[in-house]
Amino acid sequence: MATTLLEVENLTVRFPRLAAVQDLSFSVGVGETLAIVGESGSGKSITALALMRLVPPPGRITGGSIRFDGRELTALPDAAMRKVRGAEIAMIFQEPMTSLNPVLTIGRQIGETVRLHEGVSRRIARARAIELLDLVRIPEPHRRVDDYPHQLSGGMRQRVMIAMAVICRPKLLIADEPTTALDVTIQAQVLALLDNLRRELSMGLLLITHDLGIVGQWADRVVVMYASRKVEEGSPDAILDAPWHPYTQGLMAASPRHAGDLHYRRTPLVEIPGSITSAFGETGCPFVPRCALAEARCREVVPPPLSLGDHLVACVRHDPFKEAADVALAG
Amino acid sequence: MSLLQVSGLHTRYETNDGVLRAVDGVSFAIEAGETVGLVGESGCGKSTLGKTLVGLVPASEGEVTFDGAEISHLSPAALKPVRRRLQMIFQDPFGSLNPRQSIGQILTAPLAVHGVRSAAERRAQALAMVRRVGLPDDTLQRFPHEFSGGQRQRIGVARALILAPQLVVCDEPVSALDLSIQAQILNLLVEMKSELDLAYLFVSHDLSVVRYFADRVLVMYLGRIVESATYDTIWSRPRHPYTRALMEAVPDPLRRRTAAPLSGDLPSARNVPSGCRFHPRCPFATDLCRSADPALRSVEPGHEVACHHAEAIFAAAGATPPGAATVH
Numbered sequence: 201m202a203t204t205l206l207e208v209e210n211l212t213v214r215f216p217r218l219a220a221v222q223d224l225s226f227s228v229g230v231g232e233t234l235a236i237v238g239e240s241g242s243g244k245s246i247t248a249l250a251l252m253r254l255v256p257p258p259g260r261i262t263g264g265s266i267r268f269d270g271r272e273l274t275a276l277p278d279a280a281m282r283k284v285r286g287a288e289i290a291m292i293f294q295e296p297m298t299s300l301n302p303v304l305t306i307g308r309q310i311g312e313t314v315r316l317h318e319g320v321s322r323r324i325a326r327a328r329a330i331e332l333l334d335l336v337r338i339p340e341p342h343r344r345v346d347d348y349p350h351q352l353s354g355g356m357r358q359r360v361m362i363a364m365a366v367i368c369r370p371k372l373l374i375a376d377e378p379t380t381a382l383d384v385t386i387q388a389q390v391l392a393l394l395d396n397l398r399r400e401l402s403m404g405l406l407l408i409t410h411d412l413g414i415v416g417q418w419a420d421r422v423v424v425m426y427a428s429r430k431v432e433e434g435s436p437d438a439i440l441d442a443p444w445h446p447y448t449q450g451l452m453a454a455s456p457r458h459a460g461d462l463h464y465r466r467t468p469l470v471e472i473p474g475s476i477t478s479a480f481g482e483t484g485c486p487f488v489p490r491c492a493l494a495e496a497r498c499r500e501v502v503p504p505p506l507s508l509g510d511h512l513v514a515c516v517r518h519d520p521f522k523e524a525a526d527v528a529l530a531g
Numbered sequence: 532m533s534l535l536q537v538s539g540l541h542t543r544y545e546t547n548d549g550v551l552r553a554v555d556g557v558s559f560a561i562e563a564g565e566t567v568g569l570v571g572e573s574g575c576g577k578s579t580l581g582k583t584l585v586g587l588v589p590a591s592e593g594e595v596t597f598d599g600a601e602i603s604h605l606s607p608a609a610l611k612p613v614r615r616r617l618q619m620i621f622q623d624p625f626g627s628l629n630p631r632q633s634i635g636q637i638l639t640a641p642l643a644v645h646g647v648r649s650a651a652e653r654r655a656q657a658l659a660m661v662r663r664v665g666l667p668d669d670t671l672q673r674f675p676h677e678f679s680g681g682q683r684q685r686i687g688v689a690r691a692l693i694l695a696p697q698l699v700v701c702d703e704p705v706s707a708l709d710l711s712i713q714a715q716i717l718n719l720l721v722e723m724k725s726e727l728d729l730a731y732l733f734v735s736h737d738l739s740v741v742r743y744f745a746d747r748v749l750v751m752y753l754g755r756i757v758e759s760a761t762y763d764t765i766w767s768r769p770r771h772p773y774t775r776a777l778m779e780a781v782p783d784p785l786r787r788r789t790a791a792p793l794s795g796d797l798p799s800a801r802n803v804p805s806g807c808r809f810h811p812r813c814p815f816a817t818d819l820c821r822s823a824d825p826a827l828r829s830v831e832p833g834h835e836v837a838c839h840h841a842e843a844i845f846a847a848a849g850a851t852p853p854g855a856a857t858v859h
């Protein structure tokens with residue numbers, strides 16, 4: 201087992217109207233890639249921002265702990281936290297335009313980060329910026345370096361963010377949907393780049409994605425979130441091939457990849473009935489309003505996480521021990 | 532007559548460092564009720580093409596005819612009545628939503644502009660739309676920054692559909708969505724289509740989504756359309772070497788780590804290669820390819836390709852391209 205780099209326990213983040221993250225626990229080992237998948241709006245990005253202590257007000261961390269490399273981040277003074285950010289934990293944001301400065305060329309923005317981290321001259325920083333743009337496969341980097349963010353395509357902006365994260369050589373890299381705007385060829389190259397960096401630096405990688413192809417190819421472990429909570433965790437094989445939680449099962453069934461040569465003119469895609477919003481304000485399991493297996497006790501308490509080996513599930517209808525025992529008895 | 536007819540369209544950006552030919556001579560048509568997929572490498576000009584069609588970026592050359600009227604040279608005022616019928620879902624949802632407007636204002640304002648008089652009626656339509664994209668009722672009172680990435684993307688979908696348009700340019704409309712919400716939004720687009728006989732130009736880098744959702748697929752490379760075919764043809768009989776490379780790169784959850792097949796210098800729209808613009812990366816390139824620019828030509832009914840050697844390559848490689856069996 202790898203040494204733990206990040207240990208999150210019972211993390212809770214609230215906004216006045218809603219709890220974005222509740223009772224969330226997970227860990228990332230040194231050199232490990234943990235993927236977080238889950239419903240849109242389930243709290244993945246807010247979790248990432250909480251780790252950076254960047255939850256947008258009025259939202260705030262109201263409970264739990266975040267231990268990173270021997271320190272408790274929730275208790276760290278702001279100045280110390282600023283040092284951790286960028287130097288030890290870097291983040292690739294989901295929407296690049298919200299974190300790139302529109303009035304500075306990308307060369308300046310990457311260059312500043314290089315100067316901050318490597319203490320080099322402007323001229324060398326510029327050369328490094330060009331090198332990095334090339335590394336993330338941006339064509340004609342020596343010309344692109346003088347472009348402003350709005351002059352780039354969506355996928356190019358995303359790669360600029362990745363280049364900036366790479367400079368930091370962090371211990372933990374949080375990548376929030378880093379390749380949503382990229383076609384498969386460049387996606388593969390960019391993920392290989394992150395993976396090399398992971399190996400070279402023994403970097404922990406927290407990869408938030410809804411692309412199950414990426415999960416299968418790159419993750420060591422997967423956490424599944426639904427309506428602010430973790431509902432399942434396990435190896436990619438377990439999650440993709442034999443998921444336990446009804447939500448994860450629904451997610452797999454909805455994949456157009458699994459639909460083979462289905463076409464909209466013939467067959468609608470399988471949806472999970474209802475929407476995540478019907479879950480807010482309910483007691484009990486967050487998935488109750490949409491779950492085909494729901495029964496009375498599902499409405500009473502939030503299902504406690506149960507695990508067998510490294511596969512964990514939070515569903516009262518699913519008791520891994522009992523099933524394992526049944527299998528053992530039957531066999 | 533086609534709903535949308537694009538001919539010889541060019542969109543150039545003037546930059547400090549020369550002219551960038553983002554859309555470089557594109558012609559195609561979209562029929563009423565048809566879904567046309569648009570795929571191609573990052574930076575090849577998909578968003579620029581979409582924005583040019585809806586009049587957000589001026590065309591440098593060429594014509595765009597929508598429902599019988601030429602629209603590419605209209606002033607913003609003259610374009611206004613057309614905009615109700617011709618909408619766009621933007622790739623960058625946050626950048627396209629006014630941060631100071633509530634979602635209620637964002638959704639009801641276009642209704643007011645286009646003649647829905649009663650405020651109660653506007654509100655009711657906005658609420659119905661919000662529910663259809665799977666967002667909670669209190670969405671209308673909230674502001675764009677209070678939503679997750681995928682929620683904002685769905686607000687963009689709601690805004691584009693609320694005016695009951697005839698054609699929607701969808702620029703990566705489901706890229707930020709998990710599979711179950713993605714299914715819900717795609718099903719919604721299909722429903723709206725049958726209700727309104729809507730047509731879509733559907734930009735996506737996710738080929739499995741395009742395969743499911745498109746009637747016809749356009750493959751774009753460095754500002755040009757290099758192949759156009761029906762969805763089943765493009766998968767079973769892709770002709771252009773670029774299309775084939777694109778399909779081989781599809782990752783598969785059942786296969787771990789796919790290699791990236793496309794190599795060679797990355798293309799630049801500021802410095803378009805001579806002859807066939809794909810030749811520096813094409814394994815089949817000959818002298819002819821380096822000197823002559825191949826035109827988009829028909830190779831079988833409904834199937835057009837811009838490659839000098841389409842027939843020979845196809846014959847040599849066989850009908851089934853490598854990787855096609857694993858695209859599922």
Ligand SMILES: Nc1ncnc2c1ncn2[C@@H]1O[C@H](COP(=O)(O)OP(=O)(O)OP(=O)(O)O)[C@@H](O)[C@H]1O
Binds near residue numbers: 708
């Ligand atoms: N600034 C904010 N104010 C109020 N609520 C917010 C704010 N930011 C996020 N939320 C809410 O918190 C919840 C979790 O949002 P988060 O961005 O973490 O979702 P996500 O899992 O990243 O979703 P997606 O896959 O769509 O990006 C959502 O319901 C969202 O509406």
Ligand SMILES: Nc1ncnc2c1ncn2[C@@H]1O[C@H](COP(=O)(O)OP(=O)(O)OP(=O)(O)O)[C@@H](O)[C@H]1O
Binds near residue numbers: 351353354573574
């Ligand atoms: N406002 C602009 N000024 C100058 N150049 C621009 C501008 N917008 C886009 N470009 C350039 O035009 C080309 C095409 O960009 P576009 O955004 O259309 O690509 P795309 O196919 O949508 O890519 P992606 O898949 O990454 O979104 C790129 O080289 C880009 O840098």
Ligand code: SF4
Binds near residue numbers: 773809813825839841
């Ligand atoms: S025309 Fe030549 S270079 Fe272009 S795609 Fe065909 S074979 Fe390749």
Ligand SMILES: [Mg+2]
Binds near residue numbers: 376679680
């Ligand atoms: Mg998010």
Ligand SMILES: [Mg+2]
Binds near residue numbers: 353354355622
């Ligand atoms: Mg784009």
